[in-house]
Amino acid sequence: MTTSQATRVPIVDYLVLEPEPHLRAHECVSCQARYFGRRNACANCSGTAFADVDVPTGGVLRTFTIVSYAPPPAEVPFVAAIVDCGGTTAAGKLLNITPAPENVVLGMALRLATYSLGEDASGVEAIGYGFEPADGETVEGGLA
Amino acid sequence: MSDDVWILGIHMTKFGKHPDKDVVDLASESVLGALADAGVTMRDIDVIGAGNLMGASAGIGQQVQKQVGQTGIPVYNVANACATGATALRVAYLEIKAGEADMGLAFGVEKLAGAGLLGGPRAASSDEGWTPRGRFGAVTGLEGQTGTSSMPGVFAQIGLDYAHRYGGADFELFARIAEKNHFHSTLNPLAAHQKPMSAAQIMADVMIAYPNTRPMCSANVDGAAAAVVVSGERLKSLPVEQQRRAVKISASVLTSDPWQEACQVLPDVSTLTKVAARKAYESAGVDPADLDLVELHDCFATAELIHYDNLLLCEEGGAADFFNSGATWRDGATPVNVSGGLESKGHPIAATGIANVYEVATHLRGEAGPRQIDGARVGLTHVIGLGNACAVHILERSAA
Numbered sequence: 001m002t003t004s005q006a007t008r009v010p011i012v013d014y015l016v017l018e019p020e021p022h023l024r025a026h027e028c029v030s031c032q033a034r035y036f037g038r039r040n041a042c043a044n045c046s047g048t049a050f051a052d053v054d055v056p057t058g059g060v061l062r063t064f065t066i067v068s069y070a071p072p073p074a075e076v077p078f079v080a081a082i083v084d085c086g087g088t089t090a091a092g093k094l095l096n097i098t099p100a101p102e103n104v105v106l107g108m109a110l111r112l113a114t115y116s117l118g119e120d121a122s123g124v125e126a127i128g129y130g131f132e133p134a135d136g137e138t139v140e141g142g143l144a
Numbered sequence: 145m146s147d148d149v150w151i152l153g154i155h156m157t158k159f160g161k162h163p164d165k166d167v168v169d170l171a172s173e174s175v176l177g178a179l180a181d182a183g184v185t186m187r188d189i190d191v192i193g194a195g196n197l198m199g200a201s202a203g204i205g206q207q208v209q210k211q212v213g214q215t216g217i218p219v220y221n222v223a224n225a226c227a228t229g230a231t232a233l234r235v236a237y238l239e240i241k242a243g244e245a246d247m248g249l250a251f252g253v254e255k256l257a258g259a260g261l262l263g264g265p266r267a268a269s270s271d272e273g274w275t276p277r278g279r280f281g282a283v284t285g286l287e288g289q290t291g292t293s294s295m296p297g298v299f300a301q302i303g304l305d306y307a308h309r310y311g312g313a314d315f316e317l318f319a320r321i322a323e324k325n326h327f328h329s330t331l332n333p334l335a336a337h338q339k340p341m342s343a344a345q346i347m348a349d350v351m352i353a354y355p356n357t358r359p360m361c362s363a364n365v366d367g368a369a370a371a372v373v374v375s376g377e378r379l380k381s382l383p384v385e386q387q388r389r390a391v392k393i394s395a396s397v398l399t400s401d402p403w404q405e406a407c408q409v410l411p412d413v414s415t416l417t418k419v420a421a422r423k424a425y426e427s428a429g430v431d432p433a434d435l436d437l438v439e440l441h442d443c444f445a446t447a448e449l450i451h452y453d454n455l456l457l458c459e460e461g462g463a464a465d466f467f468n469s470g471a472t473w474r475d476g477a478t479p480v481n482v483s484g485g486l487e488s489k490g491h492p493i494a495a496t497g498i499a500n501v502y503e504v505a506t507h508l509r510g511e512a513g514p515r516q517i518d519g520a521r522v523g524l525t526h527v528i529g530l531g532n533a534c535a536v537h538i539l540e541r542s543a544a
Contacts, residue, residue, distance in 0.1 A: 009274050011289055013281030035408060037279040044403040063308055063410070065300035066354035067292050074288025080297050080353075082305065082410045089406035091291035101315070101354055106308040117284060120273040126283050129290070 011117060011128040012036075016054075021114045021129060023055040023090055034088050057112040058134060059085035064106070066099050083110055083131050095130035109134035148376040149240045150390040151539070152247070153182025156502045159367035159490035160336040161257040167196055167368075171204060171253035172211045174368035174495075178249070179212075182372035183386055186213025189372070190245035193220050193235035195228035195252040195494035204253065225529025226443065227398070228252055229369060230497025234535065236373050237396050246378040251370035252494035259364040295530065296353035296361050296444060301410055303355070303446020306453070312464030313449055315355040319343040322360040322445040322487050324473055329484020331474075331515035336365040336490035360445035365490035369498035388542055391505040394428035394522075395538040400531075413447070413528050417454035420536040424524070425456070428538040432456045435478055436520040437507055439500035441528045442485040452480070455526060455536075479517055482507070497535055500525040508541040 010017055014036040016024045025034040030047035034055075041048045064081040067074075079094035081104075095113045097103050110131035117126040155177030157170055165173075171194075179185060186209075194205030205219035218239075224231040229252030236248030274283035287293060292301075307313035323343045329335035341349075341359055349357040374382075379390055399420040404412050425432065432455065440455060442448035449463045457478050458466035466472070472480035483489045483503040486496065504523035506512045525537045 009276070009283055010281075011283055012286070013276060033403070033405070037408070038281075043408070063301045063305035065292065065297045065304065065356075066351075067288070067294060067297045068351040068353065069296070070288055070292070070294060073285070076288070078288050078292075080288075080292035080301065082291070082301055082406075089409045091409050093289065093291055106304065117274075117289070122273060124274050126274045 007123060008125050008127055011126055015127070015129050017127055020057075021112060021127075022057050023085070023112065023129070025053050025055050025088055026050040027053045036090070055088045055090065056086035059083040059090070059110050059131065061104070061106055061108045061110055062089065064094070064104050066101065066104070079104055081131060093130045094132065096132040147240070149237050149393045149396075150374050150376060150379050151371055151393060151501065151505050152374040152379065152382075152386060152390055153178045153180070153184070153372040154370070154502045154505050155181055156334055156369035156495065156499045157367050158334050159365045159492060159499070162255070162366040163257075165366070167199060167204065167253045167255050168207050168211055170255070170366060170368040171196070171208045171251055171370070174253070174370040175208055175212050175249065175251050178251070178370035178372050183382070184247065184372060186215055188247050189215070189217060189249045191218050191220070191236055191239045191248040193222060193232035193248065193250040195222050195224075195232040196254060197223055197225065197228050197493045198254060198256070208251070224533045225531050226441065226491075226493050227497055227527045227529035227533035227535045228494040229499070230525070230527045230535030230537065231398065231533070233371055233373070233498055233501065233537070234396050234398055237393060240373060240375045247372065247374045249370065249372055250498060251368060252496070252498050253368035254492035254494045255366045256364040256492055257366045292353070294353065296356045298411060298530070299444040299447045300353040300356050302413060303444070303449055305410070306450045306463070310461035310464070315347065316343060317464060317467065318355050318360060318445040318449065319346040319357070321442070321448050321467060322346050325442060325481050325485040326359060326488045328474055328482050328515070329488035332484050332489060335484040335488055336363050337484065337488045356444050356446055360487060362443045362486035362491035363488065365492050367490060367492035367495045367499065369495045369502050371498055371501060389509050390542050391508050392540045392542065393537060394430065394540045395424035395536065397424045397427065397536045399534045411530055411532055413530075413532055413534070414450060414454045416532055416534045417451060417526065417528065418456070420534045421455045424536040424538050428540070430522055430538055434522050435524050437479045437482055437504060437517050437523045438526070439481055439483060439485070439503050439523070440526040442481055442487055443491065443528070445487065447528070448480070448485070451526065455524065474515070474517065482515055482517060497525075497527045500527065501537060501539065504539050508539060
């Protein structure tokens with residue numbers, strides 16, 4: 001990272017901020033199963049070799065819920081979503097959408113977006129991610 | 145050994161609020177009740193399987209022995225999320241199957257009244273700086289940031305995933321499932337809630353995680369359940385009346401997740417349930433159409449719908465039509481959760497996997513009173529512990 005970028009950190013290590021924000025999965029070299037967390041071995045084939053792969057930033061909404069009740073500091077209501085990003089499934093909240101059932105349509109096209117969680121005492125800004133409506137445009141990984 | 149295993153005695157406490165009783169009181173009440181129902185004493189018991197999820201490191205089995213009878217027998221304290229009670233039962237079952245025991249005791253107990261939302265992840269803040277932690281290198285608590293891992297939210301997503309895939313299910317349908325269970329429990333004096341609620345009332349109640357409102361969520365309550373199980377050979381030595389009331393465990397199956405794409409992103413509670421159900425039907429020689437009643441894990445209304453499909457009660461993708469046909473009401477073709485289920489009877493976690501066996505066994509004995517399913521001969525119980533664990537038991541009435 002350059003000096004200017006060192007003041008930003010992703011909320012999770014599978015969010016890559018540069019050059020453009022995207023998710024990165026660990027793919028099993030043997031069976032191509034994909035995971036977001038740190039691995040000891042593959043849960044499908046027990047292989048221990050993994051390669052990092054970039055996940056498409058576009059996707060379609062597979063399922064969701066609108067969480068109205070959660071302990072602080074979570075801000076409610078929020079739309080929690082499961083998104084199919086070109087065959088890799090990711091979890092994330094929906095951004096730039098009013099959290100009401102009539103606004104969230106199963107199968108809708110989405111694209112990755114980021115937001116700031118604020119700075120800590122040393123001035124480092126944390127960056128979160130979510131998915132926002134793609135408004136009908138064709139997105140990478142999304143179904144047309 | 146391939147001898148059959150039978151339920152000789154079974155008991156559950158009233159589910160609800162028991163402010164004056166601790167977990168040992170509740171468990172003891174249920175254990176003594178099951179022993180009395182079986183017509184035996186702790187001197188007859190060869191093994192104990194015990195569960196109390198919230199106190200999983202405290203040795204509930206030995207604590208209860210110290211109140212009801214210390215005889216030096218092996219005790220297995222088990223913890224398997226919401227499948228804890230069913231796992232305790234299966235431990236006793238396996239000891240008999242292995243020829244290590246002739247008679248076993250299993251119990252589960254929980255105190256949850258007023259516990260609020262369970263399974264909510266830890267909170268975190270930027271006070272200590274944005275420091276990556278854990279397997280995802282997270283710099284903060286992830287609830288509300290990368291989605292939800294709250295139980296109502298997870299099961300809401302699971303239900304809407306099914307709705308998305310197959311159609312036919314919406315907020316109102318999920319509410320009508322809860323309406324059914326809240327109606328069923330009006331006939332169950334052991335249920336925590338016994339007031340009927342209309343689908344409209346349920347939809348207008350407090351929203352927890354769309355489409356699950358509060359009465360569509362399992363009720364956090366206090367309670368215990370216990371069972372005495374016995375080998376077929378030992379059963380033959382007991383009085384005819386005890387043999388007549390004995391209920392056969394025709395299948396006992398426990399599964400965990402076979403890996404599926406994305407199962408580590410959104411829990412897949414379907415695959416392991418389907419695997420368990422198929423194995424149970426095959427083991428028991430029972431067809432889903434043979435079932436006279438089913439107690440399944442309706443931890444949320446959205447969960448009940450998908451388990452119609454997972455337990456092969458309907459055609460694949462046909463759960464909404466199956467429910468709309470009226471099949472799962474108590475006067476339908478396959479009554480589901482005539483006890484009121486977790487939504488209305490209540491869900492004291494470790495007790496649940498034995499309480500559902502209590503419900504089915506009580507009907508098979510013809511002792512369910514006003515809520516009796518007439519002529520019940522075969523029933524199925526199912527629990528899911530998120531993580532995941534799935535237990536399915538198939539029970540049959542004694543031929544004696």
